[in-house]
Amino acid sequence: xxxxxxxxxxxxxxxxxxxxxxxxxxxxxxxxxxxxxxxxxxxxxxxxxxxxxxxxxxxxxxxxxxxxxxxxxxxxxxxxxxxxxxxxxxxxxxxxxxxxxxxxxxxxxxxxxxxxxxxxxxxxxxxxxxxxxxxxxxxxxxxxxxxxxxxxxxxxxxxxxxxxxxxxxxxxxxxxxxxxxxxxxxxxxxxxxxxxxxxxxxxxxxxxxxxxxxxxxxxxxxxxxxxxxxxxxxxxxxxxxxxxxxxxxxxxxxxxxxxxx
Amino acid sequence: xxxxxxxxxxxxxxxxxxxxxxxxxxxxxxxxxxxxxxxxxxxxxxxxxxxxxxxxxxxxxxxxxxxxxxxxxxxxxxxxxxxxxxxxxxxxxxxxxxxxxxxxxxxxxxxxxxxxxxxxxxxxxxxxxxxxxxxxxxxxxxxxxxxxxxxxxxxxxxxxxxxxxxxxxxxxxxxxxxxxxxxxxxxxxxxxxxxxxxxxxxxxxxxxxxxxxxxxxxxxxxxxxxxxxxxxxxxxxxxxxxxxxxxxxxxxxxxxxxxxxxxxxxxxxxxxxxxxxxxxxxxxxxxxxxxxxxxxxxxxxxxxxxxxxxxxxxxxxxxxxxxxxxxxxxxxxxxxxxxxxxxxxxxxxxxxxxxxxxxxxxxxxxxxxxxxxxxxxxxxxxxxxxxxxxxxxxxxxxxxxxxxxxxxxxxxxxxxxxxxxxxxxxxxxxxxxxxxxxxxxxxxxxxxxxxxxxxxxxxxxxxxxxxxxxxxx
Numbered sequence: 001x002x003x004x005x006x007x008x009x010x011x012x013x014x015x016x017x018x019x020x021x022x023x024x025x026x027x028x029x030x031x032x033x034x035x036x037x038x039x040x041x042x043x044x045x046x047x048x049x050x051x052x053x054x055x056x057x058x059x060x061x062x063x064x065x066x067x068x069x070x071x072x073x074x075x076x077x078x079x080x081x082x083x084x085x086x087x088x089x090x091x092x093x094x095x096x097x098x099x100x101x102x103x104x105x106x107x108x109x110x111x112x113x114x115x116x117x118x119x120x121x122x123x124x125x126x127x128x129x130x131x132x133x134x135x136x137x138x139x140x141x142x143x144x145x146x147x148x149x150x151x152x153x154x155x156x157x158x159x160x161x162x163x164x165x166x167x168x169x170x171x172x173x174x175x176x177x178x179x180x181x182x183x184x185x186x187x188x189x190x191x192x193x194x195x196x197x198x199x200x201x202x203x204x205x206x207x208x209x210x211x212x213x214x215x216x217x218x219x220x221x222x223x224x225x226x227x228x229x230x231x232x233x234x235x236x237x238x239x240x241x242x243x244x245x246x247x248x249x250x251x252x253x254x255x256x257x258x259x260x261x
Numbered sequence: 262x263x264x265x266x267x268x269x270x271x272x273x274x275x276x277x278x279x280x281x282x283x284x285x286x287x288x289x290x291x292x293x294x295x296x297x298x299x300x301x302x303x304x305x306x307x308x309x310x311x312x313x314x315x316x317x318x319x320x321x322x323x324x325x326x327x328x329x330x331x332x333x334x335x336x337x338x339x340x341x342x343x344x345x346x347x348x349x350x351x352x353x354x355x356x357x358x359x360x361x362x363x364x365x366x367x368x369x370x371x372x373x374x375x376x377x378x379x380x381x382x383x384x385x386x387x388x389x390x391x392x393x394x395x396x397x398x399x400x401x402x403x404x405x406x407x408x409x410x411x412x413x414x415x416x417x418x419x420x421x422x423x424x425x426x427x428x429x430x431x432x433x434x435x436x437x438x439x440x441x442x443x444x445x446x447x448x449x450x451x452x453x454x455x456x457x458x459x460x461x462x463x464x465x466x467x468x469x470x471x472x473x474x475x476x477x478x479x480x481x482x483x484x485x486x487x488x489x490x491x492x493x494x495x496x497x498x499x500x501x502x503x504x505x506x507x508x509x510x511x512x513x514x515x516x517x518x519x520x521x522x523x524x525x526x527x528x529x530x531x532x533x534x535x536x537x538x539x540x541x542x543x544x545x546x547x548x549x550x551x552x553x554x555x556x557x558x559x560x561x562x563x564x565x566x567x568x569x570x571x572x573x574x575x576x577x578x579x580x581x582x583x584x585x586x587x588x589x590x591x592x593x594x595x596x597x598x599x600x601x602x603x604x605x606x607x608x609x610x611x612x613x614x615x616x617x618x619x620x621x622x623x624x625x626x627x628x629x630x631x632x633x634x635x636x637x638x639x640x641x642x643x644x645x646x647x648x649x650x651x652x653x654x655x656x657x658x659x660x661x662x663x664x665x666x667x668x669x670x671x672x673x674x675x676x677x678x679x680x681x682x683x684x685x686x687x688x689x690x691x692x693x694x695x696x697x698x699x700x701x702x703x704x705x706x707x708x709x710x711x712x713x714x715x716x717x718x719x720x721x722x723x724x725x726x727x728x729x730x731x732x733x734x
Binding site for chain 2: 022024119231
């Protein structure tokens with residue numbers, strides 16, 4: 001409700017940039033880190049939060065990382081999602097201002113919607129209205145040979161194709177930035193993200209080439225060093241010992257450059 | 262008493278595990294016949310990470326290890342009963358507990374066989390071991406035949422009062438009956454309190470009243486009734502702008518609810534902790550559950566339960582009102598039960614009453630006797646018992662009383678109560694045969710009145726002959 005009121009007060013339609021991806025791929029950490037970097041005017045960006053609620057996500061993420069923990073899982077309940085509404089522009093005179101709404105959605109909710117459309121109508125509605133999307137794919141799993149990231153991304157892109165394109169002969173013009181998350185596990189992806197994707201996420205690569213006009217691949221990483229422990233159920237718990245964001249801004253910058261064309 | 266019945270159900274398990282095909286919260290196993298739209302609804306409604314309220318009082322009982330429960334309708338009308346618990350730590354190591362929900366789906370037409378009580382299904386689920394998480398189930402679950410054996414559970418009046426005092430629980434029940442949605446802050450005992458509240462709703466209405474217990478509010482599962490204990494500010498902010506009311510009985514003024522026959526009927530059972538009887542009475546297959554019918558049913562039950570404390574004159578009035586009043590088909594057995602209970606109570610009292618006391622009610626009994634066939638049938642044993650008391654007093658007293666009974670009745674009715682009258686007159690005749698002349702004095706007038714009422718009666722003739730015989734004793 002607060003978000004709607006803020007958007008109305010701006011007298012400008014906000015642009016929705018959705019960050020999507022499977023569960024545990026790093027959406028919350030990526031988005032929180034991105035917003036925090038924008039708030040600190042990284043790369044000459046200026047980002048002003050519209051409403052205190054918009055700061056909750058980055059506050060949450062940075063606080064947990066500072067305590068050497070990853071933030072908790074995002075619940076499937078829509079009420080629990082963080083919604084960030086920022087006014088973003090380059091820090092120079094007459095720079096274009098983008099009113100960006102970026103919800104942090106639960107990966108399981110996205111997966112449920114992709115598997116069975118209209119399970120979460122809010123996701124479909126957000127994607128239909130999205131001016132751009134950032135798709136996170138787990139590069140660590142993909143680099144280790146798991147086909148799951150590729151299959152999930154393929155399903156997601158196919159879903160987007162169905163939602164956003166009205167005619168089969170048309171290609172989707174919405175810019176999609178494919179972000180290879182956790183790239184610190186496979187640093188070669190930083191050198192050639194497109195090559196990495198063509199090799200390890202071939203199905204996704206082919207789908208993008210066939211059905212999407214505007215896409216690119218980026219590698220990103222937040223953690224500089226990881227430690228490991230176990231909990232009472234013998235689950236392995238990763239601990240971020242050192243934060244070294246890399247490649248966070250580039251996908252966002254690229255999507256922003258494509259907006260409004 | 263609910264006889265054992267087997268409920269045929271489809272199943273679905275919703276939790277978060279890592280498998281070769283994926284990870285995270287989803288339906289990990291389901292029955293073959295669960296429809297896609299039903300799976301969607303279950304996915305939206307089931308609690309995920311951090312959605313259960315922290316457990317408080319882990320009182321061992323029927324619902325041990327069950328932290329949350331829910332009941333709601335699915336698309337196309339089937340009903341879902343779900344129980345939720347924790348199943349170890351969240352497997353991706355991001356803190357918190359893994360939430361596990363076992364869902365059972367059944368046909369709405371089978372709901373009456375459970376006495377319209379989703380908690381009977383929950384108890385059966387616990388008995389069947391479904392509250393123990395299965396984290397490696399087969400992907401396709403079999404259809405389940407669940408034996409439903411236990412009727413409504415017991416709720417201690419102390420526990421109920423501690424959670425919701427009479428003013429608040431009437432308020433909550435009234436809200437449910439008029440289609441409002443509520444979140445009620447209850448510290449613990451969610452399941453027991455929810456069952457007590459739900460049993461205050463007529464059975465056929467319960468399929469439309471979704472509820473959740475022990476889980477945080479979410480717009481994806483906006484139940485009609487949600488019992489939880491959570492940060493009130495968080496809950497209030499989530500329901501802002503929505504047609505859901507937040508109730509915290511520990512704070513704020515006690516509400517005023519217009520009292521009604523139905524609410525007072527339910528409250529009496531809550532006060533005594535007799536949820537089992539409440540469940541039996543409210544879980545009938547009422548054809549109509551609107552406000553007027555509920556009031557009528559409430560009044561019938563209130564009058565039935567008040568019989569032991571109602572004085573005899575008032576009881577006769579109550580019986581007259583119900584015997585003479587209009588009776589819909591759906592209420593016939595309720596009214597019959599009331600009338601049977603009233604009749605038994607009156608008979609018991611008349612049996613213990615000397616005639617001096619019983620005579621105060623004789624006129625009312627005779628009036629009832631004359632009103633209709635149904636009234637006559639009701640009054641017949643009462644008259645018989647009263648006349649027994651009169652006969653014990655003196656045969657002439659009984660005969661005098663019986664005269665009021667036979668006046669102004671039709672020949673058909675006369676025929677039906679001949680035995681009753683003949684017994685009285687036979688007794689009088691026997692007495693007259695043995696009585697002295699002095700004792701017979703004054704009988705002539707009574708005899709004349711009986712000759713006018715029953716000229717053909719051989720007992721009357723015999724009495725007349727004794728009265729007119731020359732003095733000898």
